[in-house]
């Protein structure tokens with residue numbers, strides 16, 4: 118039988134224990150070392166690797182930066198971990214046609230910086246943007262604060278080049294603005310969590326940067342008032358670029374982590390950003406401030422780009438900051454219609470109080486996407502088991518409000534046992550059939566998304 122040495126050049130793979138450990142985890146906290154790590158330099162390397170894996174029934178796990186929160190990039194035993202650090206080129210920036218072509222290992226923040234120099238931007242901006250890769254973003258259909266006005270990754274992917282589990286190369290999509298030729302395989306691959314094909318090249322839409330931005334902070338005495346403010350702003354026809362929520366526990370955690378001096382005697386804060394033409398956004402900002410005041414929100418405007426940047430740095434630090442106040446957090450990312458945000462927040466407060474388990478909430482309130490952090494300690498079994506019960510209750514509440522159990526983090530390993538709370542068995546069977554069509558041998562990222570296929 119051939120080995121990795123026969124198909125890849127030296128330095129593009131490793132079986133050293135330290136490498137295996139370094140690539141055996143993601144931000145879900147689950148870990149499992151693979152049998153080998155491969156760093157392909159080209160699509161051809163990936164074709165050869167997948168042919169080899171297919172012929173030898175070896176499982177392959179694609180991994181971007183490992184910032185995924187649901188275990189999507191966690192290896193299974195005896196698998197090859199495919200890491201894209203050496204495929205991190207921005208191949209083309211074509212501002213005249215408003216698109217770029219990138220390799221999957223490009224870091225989202227690096228793309229933003231390259232585009233920023235030409236006064237363009239790529240709207241999907243996950244809070245992990247300084248680390249996560251575009252390949253990982255496409256595989257997870259990542260969102261971010263700007264999703265409220267600009268949409269999520271799926272809305273920006275025009276074309277994908279991908280390698281199938283058996284090593285065949287495919288191209289999906291078009292480089293034109295529209296096309297109706299066959300099924301939309303591009304949209305199918307976006308959000309497929311590395312289970313259908315290995316993404317090797319992506320063409321993304323980009324936009325010119327808005328002329329100006331106004332950043333508003335508003336502090337509230339209750340989560341309910343903050344939630345109602347969010348839906349009123351949208352109902353009044355204003356679509357801010359972002360409308361982020363942080364509850365009191367989150368603000369306290371960020372203060373401890375970054376010492377930013379957020380008020381701690383309030384129940385919630387909204388970070389609202391309005392972008393566009395200077396005159397138009399000033400009128401919208403005034404309306405937003407009035408709405409906040411109407412719900413007893415105390416409003417402050419970030420005066421300059423330095424204070425604005427500081428606020429975003431603090432917002433992006435929320436997830437690591439929460440570990441400062443609790444050893445373990447069970448992290449969910451439910452989404453509800455924006456008119457139901459207030460009910461979701463008060464419902465979660467009720468669940469937390471009834472079970473005496475703290476729940477910290479933050480996230481993209483403007484599009485109804487709340488990150489629900491159930492605070493616990495995995496070394497205390499009784500405490501952890503009690504906290505875990507709240508996941509199902511959180512999902513039930515979300516679904517009763519017409520929502521979905523994952524807004525942007527995907528299903529991966531951690532949520533697969535809950536997927537049938539949302540998807541009907543017939544729908545799930547169709548999805549399983551699609552997986553089978555792409556990957557009859559189940560070698561690409563097995564055990565992810567579908568319940569009952571835990572391969573650990």
Ligand SMILES: Cc1cc2nc3c(=O)[nH]c(=O)nc-3n(C[C@H](O)[C@H](O)[C@H](O)COP(=O)(O)OP(=O)(O)OC[C@H]3O[C@@H](n4cnc5c(N)ncnc54)[C@H](O)[C@@H]3O)c2cc1C
Nearest residue numbers: 181182183184185189244250252253256259260311316525
């Ligand atoms: C602090 C923090 C903040 C976050 N904020 C946000 C946020 O605001 N919005 C949001 O949506 N998410 C957020 N996330 C989650 C995470 O950053 C995203 O899911 C991101 O898209 C993962 O990218 P990655 O490169 O780290 O991918 P990984 O975690 O390495 O992989 C994620 C999935 O993509 C697959 N994959 C990776 N590359 C490829 C490829 N080339 N081909 C096929 N499959 C591939 C993997 O197999 C896996 O299933 C956050 C995470 C953290 C830790």
